[in-house]
Amino acid sequence: MNFLAPLYLLAGLAAAVPLLLHLWRRRTLARRDFPATRYLERAEREHSRSLRVSNLLLMVLRVLLVLAIAAAAARPIAGVAGVGHAPVALAIVLDNSLSTTAVRDGIAEFMRLRDAVRGALAQATSADRLWLVTADGRVRAGSASQLLDELAATQPLADGGDLSRALVIADGLVAGAELPARLLAIATDAQRSAWSAAIRTSRPLQLFAPDAPAPPNRSIVALAASPARWSPAGAVDAGIRSPDSVPVRLSIDDRTIARTIAPGSGPLTLRAMATERGWHALRLDLPPDAYVADDQRYAAVWIGDAPAGITRPSAGPFVEAAIATLTSAGTLARDPRTPVTVGAAQDVDALPALLTAPVNPLDIGAANRTLVRLGIPWRFGAAVSGRWTVRGGLADGALVQQRYELQRTGGRSDTVSTAGDAPWIVAGERWVLVASPLDPAATNLPVRAQFLPWLADALIARAAAAPGDLRAPLARSPRSLLHLPDAADSLEAPDGIVTPVTAGTRLPGARGVWFVRTRGRRTGAVVVQADSAENSLDRFTAATLAARLSSHGNATGNASRWAASVYAGGRARPLLLPLLVIASLLLLAEMFVVRPTRTTVP
Amino acid sequence: MQASRAPRAELVDPAVLAELGRLELVARWIVDGFLSGLHRSPRKGFSVEFAEYRPYQPGDDLRYVDWRIAARADRWVVKQYEEETNLRATIVLDVSRSMEWRSSPTLLTKRSYAEHLAAAIALLLLRQRDAVGLIRIDDAVRTSIPPRSRSTQWRQLVGALGEPGGGHASDLVTALQQAARLVPRRGLLVLISDLLVDVEPVIAALRGMRAAGHDIVVLHVMDPAEREFSLAGDATYVDPESGQSVVATASVVRSAYAATIDRVLEEWRTALGALGASYAVVSTAAPFAEPLRELFAARQRHP
Numbered sequence: 008m009n010f011l012a013p014l015y016l017l018a019g020l021a022a023a024v025p026l027l028l029h030l031w032r033r034r035t036l037a038r039r040d041f042p043a044t045r046y047l048e049r050a051e052r053e054h055s056r057s058l059r060v061s062n063l064l065l066m067v068l069r070v071l072l073v074l075a076i077a078a079a080a081a082r083p084i085a086g087v088a089g090v091g092h093a094p095v096a097l098a099i100v101l102d103n104s105l106s107t108t109a110v111r112d113g114i115a116e117f118m119r120l121r122d123a124v125r126g127a128l129a130q131a132t133s134a135d136r137l138w139l140v141t142a143d144g145r146v147r148a149g150s151a152s153q154l155l156d157e158l159a160a161t162q163p164l165a166d167g168g169d170l171s172r173a174l175v176i177a178d179g180l181v182a183g184a185e186l187p188a189r190l191l192a193i194a195t196d197a198q199r200s201a202w203s204a205a206i207r208t209s210r211p212l213q214l215f216a217p218d219a220p221a222p223p224n225r226s227i228v229a230l231a232a233s234p235a236r237w238s239p240a241g242a243v244d245a246g247i248r249s250p251d252s253v254p255v256r257l258s259i260d261d262r263t264i265a266r267t268i269a270p271g272s273g274p275l276t277l278r279a280m281a282t283e284r285g286w287h288a289l290r291l292d293l294p295p296d297a298y299v300a301d302d303q304r305y306a307a308v309w310i311g312d313a314p315a316g317i318t319r320p321s322a323g324p325f326v327e328a329a330i331a332t333l334t335s336a337g338t339l340a341r342d343p344r345t346p347v348t349v350g351a352a353q354d355v356d357a358l359p360a361l362l363t364a365p366v367n368p369l370d371i372g373a374a375n376r377t378l379v380r381l382g383i384p385w386r387f388g389a390a391v392s393g394r395w396t397v398r399g400g401l402a403d404g405a406l407v408q409q410r411y412e413l414q415r416t417g418g419r420s421d422t423v424s425t426a427g428d429a430p431w432i433v434a435g436e437r438w439v440l441v442a443s444p445l446d447p448a449a450t451n452l453p454v455r456a457q458f459l460p461w462l463a464d465a466l467i468a469r470a471a472a473a474p475g476d477l478r479a480p481l482a483r484s485p486r487s488l489l490h491l492p493d494a495a496d497s498l499e500a501p502d503g504i505v506t507p508v509t510a511g512t513r514l515p516g517a518r519g520v521w522f523v524r525t526r527g528r529r530t531g532a533v534v535v536q537a538d539s540a541e542n543s544l545d546r547f548t549a550a551t552l553a554a555r556l557s558s559h560g561n562a563t564g565n566a567s568r569w570a571a572s573v574y575a576g577g578r579a580r581p582l583l584l585p586l587l588v589i590a591s592l593l594l595l596a597e598m599f600v601v602r603p604t605r606t607t608v609p
Numbered sequence: 610m611q612a613s614r615a616p617r618a619e620l621v622d623p624a625v626l627a628e629l630g631r632l633e634l635v636a637r638w639i640v641d642g643f644l645s646g647l648h649r650s651p652r653k654g655f656s657v658e659f660a661e662y663r664p665y666q667p668g669d670d671l672r673y674v675d676w677r678i679a680a681r682a683d684r685w686v687v688k689q690y691e692e693e694t695n696l697r698a699t700i701v702l703d704v705s706r707s708m709e710w711r712s713s714p715t716l717l718t719k720r721s722y723a724e725h726l727a728a729a730i731a732l733l734l735l736r737q738r739d740a741v742g743l744i745r746i747d748d749a750v751r752t753s754i755p756p757r758s759r760s761t762q763w764r765q766l767v768g769a770l771g772e773p774g775g776g777h778a779s780d781l782v783t784a785l786q787q788a789a790r791l792v793p794r795r796g797l798l799v800l801i802s803d804l805l806v807d808v809e810p811v812i813a814a815l816r817g818m819r820a821a822g823h824d825i826v827v828l829h830v831m832d833p834a835e836r837e838f839s840l841a842g843d844a845t846y847v848d849p850e851s852g853q854s855v856v857a858t859a860s861v862v863r864s865a866y867a868a869t870i871d872r873v874l875e876e877w878r879t880a881l882g883a884l885g886a887s888y889a890v891v892s893t894a895a896p897f898a899e900p901l902r903e904l905f906a907a908r909q910r911h912p
Contacts, residue, residue, distance in 0.1 A: 042707035043835040044848035054865035
């Protein structure tokens with residue numbers, strides 16, 4: 008039995024009043040003159056037995072009356088024997104997250120969950136108020152038959168959704184219902200990663216979760232092109248989770264470009280050379296297992312001809328050696344058809360270019376004049392010395408001893424790295440500007456291991472990138488909101504269908520690689536897929552999860568038992584009316600006992 | 610001829626009537642009203658000697674119409690009679706402390722009611738030229754006026770009824786024994802008391818009076834609450850005379866109390882009946898006409 012207003016139970020303490028009056032009334036009662044007391048005493052003596060019974064009966068009636076009124080005021084709800092249930096407000100959360108596509112014993116978990124919900128809805132009556140909430144937070148309301156139709160049309164999501172939010176929504180729905188019995192139920196695969204958030208419902212929760220361990224699973228937990236721009240050779244870095252070795256296949260636009268055997272769980276790098284140019288989709292595949300959703304993972308890559316690094320003498324010996332290394336490795340081209348000039352600013356005469364600060368402070372004027380001429384919206388300011396750690400970008404962690412203060416004059420650009428909170432590396436379309444000479448006297452970046460990757464990225468991904476291109480693909484979840492560059496005008500689906508878009512658009516619910524297009528050209532890519540946390544099928548037990556989610560949680564792995572228990576709260580009917588009837592009957596009985604007796608004076 | 614529509618005093622609520630005037634005046638109203646109403650009685654009345662004529666009023670017994678006057682003067686008159694003045698009556702009035710009680714401010718105390726009733730009885734008897742005396746008792750005789758029929762007796766009786774004395778504990782038996790010695794000649798003895806005493810000793814005392822030749826009428830004065838226990842609530846009920854207390858829930862004990870009172874009244878009625886005495890229970894809520902009728906009905910039964 009539960010009470011909607013349990014504080015009123017304290018009023019039951021008033022039952023002690025008639026009890027105390029009965030026990031101690033000789034001490035507490037008022038004294039009244041009554042000359043015929045001798046007859047009163049005689050009456051009590053002659054009718055002592057019946058009077059004692061009457062007094063006791065009266066006390067019991069009054070105690071019960073007070074208790075009944077107090078109990079009624081507390082608005083109790085208790086289970087009442089019988090078939091069916093009282094009208095209930097019931098919200099059922101159906102877990103249709105991606106993990107429910109895992110197959111166990113030949114049946115997808117989603118089918119089990121959906122069948123369980125179908126069984127629960129089948130027991131609803133027309134007087135019930137029903138909602139179905141799925142993992143994406145979508146709410147369906149209606150009669151049982153309407154929700155059964157909705158249920159039949161419900162499919163698993165392409166990602167994990169947000170079950171915690173769905174449960175909060177469901178809790179709020181029933182909280183606002185006017186029916187006294189407000190019930191909450193959920194059918195979930197109890198995936199640990201989906202229920203990591205600490206939430207608790209405000210009412211009892213009936214939880215159904217398959218009472219079985221998750222099926223064995225191999226998964227790809229990460230995939231990214233390395234570097235993000237291939238020229239045209241490149242690699243992909245993948246994360247594999249597998250108990251044993253597993254064959255993997257890398258494809259670009261459905262064309263296989265690499266195969267290998269992953270040794271088991273751990274990182275995996277696959278090198279590849281592509282003939283395609285521009286933005287393209289990469290996909291890594293594992294052999295399908297019980298959970299096929301994580302046997303594929305997507306990435307995007309820009310593929311193009313590598314630029315040639317043209318160094319000026321003012322670039323310094325470290326830059327010159329690094330470019331030679333990158334050229335010999337094939338990262339940079341020997342053929343100067345797409346040159347990128349590298350040198351001190353005063354020595355650069357055209358873009359694309361990587362410009363550094365001059366070694367000699369006397370050249371600062373010429374350097375600034377070059378910046379003006381090339382349209383670069385930054386100027387070298389005063390030379391400062393000190394010791395700063397570089398933050399941001401591939402140069403992160405390097406030390407700077409000498410630098411010029413960079414002064415912005417307007418225009419669009421990115422601050423790639425900072426030194427002492429001041430811009431140190433800034434970049435724009437077809438140029439990269441460094442506020443120090445790339446010399447060990449000014450910074451230790453040229454002598455660090457990260458120098459070559461940084462230089463390759465600066466030359467290929469920034470200086471040589473086509474104007475308006477995204478520097479790297481965007482990673483998003485299905486149905487998330489995407490903010491595109493201002494110049495972007497359409498989105499190209501994996502199947503090639505181009506849809507005009509505005510700056511902010513909602514991504515579809517399917518996984519894959521979408522391409523950002525600007526004036527008919529692919530200028531970027533958006534990789535849409537579930538968070539890798541969804542790949543872990545580790546589960547809570549049903550009881551553990553129920554205890555996490557509700558202080559009055561009940562859990563079962565039996566679908567039919569769950570369907571029946573969902574309405575258990577509906578059998579708890581309000582007892583207000585019966586208690587008021589009982590109180591009225593007790594009052595009538597009390598009035599009967601104390602009824603005035605009419606006698607006629609002879 | 611038009612009958613008077615004014616309410617007759619003996620039928621008015623006693624408490625209301627007592628508010629209207631002094632005891633003497635109220636008693637006169639009661640007696641006047643009572644006497645004027647007797648003609649409606651099926652009985653002939655209690656007098657046997659012609660006293661006077663009065664105009665005929667509708668409802669008067671036609672046997673008392675003087676037809677000769679009607680024939681001569683064309684005026685209807687009826688003859689009225691007076692009883693012979695050979696009765697010596699003594700009113701014994703209990704003025705003990707228990708008589709001071711009333712259950713509601715809208716009622717007279719038992720003592721006040723009894724005093725008005727005693728005054729009315731006395732006046733009624735005096736008008737019949739009977740000799741009337743008064744003895745006020747509580748635990749002893751407080752006032753004693755020997756029976757006389759002279760015209761000053763009425764004022765003397767009224768004066769005695771208004772005396773403040775009494776209010777002590779009741780010892781009705783001793784007081785009755787003392788009173789018996791004060792009334793040596795046989796006559797009518799009217800005892801007005803709440804009889805909150807044991808039956809047997811009182812009967813024994815009255816038996817002696819009866820043996821002395823007295824006719825005895827006992828008017829048992831009761832407050833309605835004493836009859837029905839119409840009080841409410843849980844309380845400790847205390848006898849102001851004896852200090853005896855009883856804890857009771859009025860609603861619970863009411864029916865048992867009423868049954869006990871029925872039994873008590875029956876005991877008094879049986880014992881007094883066996884003694885040859887008349888007995889009537891008088892409620893302080895009842896108009897004074899009722900006990901007066903009871904009294905004279907008793908006189909009819911025991912002339």
